[in-house]
Amino acid sequence: MIVPILKLGASELRKVSEPVTDFNGELEEIARNMIETMYGASGIGLAAPQIGINIRLVTIDPTVGEDKDKTIVICNPEIVTSEGRQSGQEGCLSIPNFSENVERPMKMVVQGRDLKGEGVRFEAEGILSRCFCHEIDHINGVLFIDHLSALKRTLIRNKIKKLAKAGEW
Numbered sequence: 001m002i003v004p005i006l007k008l009g010a011s012e013l014r015k016v017s018e019p020v021t022d023f024n025g026e027l028e029e030i031a032r033n034m035i036e037t038m039y040g041a042s043g044i045g046l047a048a049p050q051i052g053i054n055i056r057l058v059t060i061d062p063t064v065g066e067d068k069d070k071t072i073v074i075c076n077p078e079i080v081t082s083e084g085r086q087s088g089q090e091g092c093l094s095i096p097n098f099s100e101n102v103e104r105p106m107k108m109v110v111q112g113r114d115l116k117g118e119g120v121r122f123e124a125e126g127i128l129s130r131c132f133c134h135e136i137d138h139i140n141g142v143l144f145i146d147h148l149s150a151l152k153r154t155l156i157r158n159k160i161k162k163l164a165k166a167g168e169w
């Protein structure tokens, strides 16, 4: 089921999310909704807080659904090691139509758990490394605009305030 994506201004986006501890229950359904919602919005990643659920669950697919077998679903992801730097444009489904240059590590190793609670480990490079960073930021209540200069952040906030006033946010 495609569910609404919260936008900047929603309090859930600013909370530190709770670790996943129950690997039964609704976890699989939440993940399925996240994947459908991510593809529905042509996104390459989504974190549970973006659909209003403050748990440490993220979905990632840099191919935007071209190879759905490779969709990554990870609970409680943690960066084990990271190296190098990359600079590139980054956007967010919760801050639509804005993108800015953000620096991220070029490579990283991430570990966490799958939907069954089994340990998983990914070696990520380039765009995948960027995705992991962005989504792990989300479950810590951090958004890409937090990595920008105060001036750039204020410019974006002011534009969004105008959009909100016009009922377009």
Ligand code: NI
Residues within 6 Å of the ligand: 091, 092, 093, 094, 134, 138
């Ligand atoms: Ni995002």
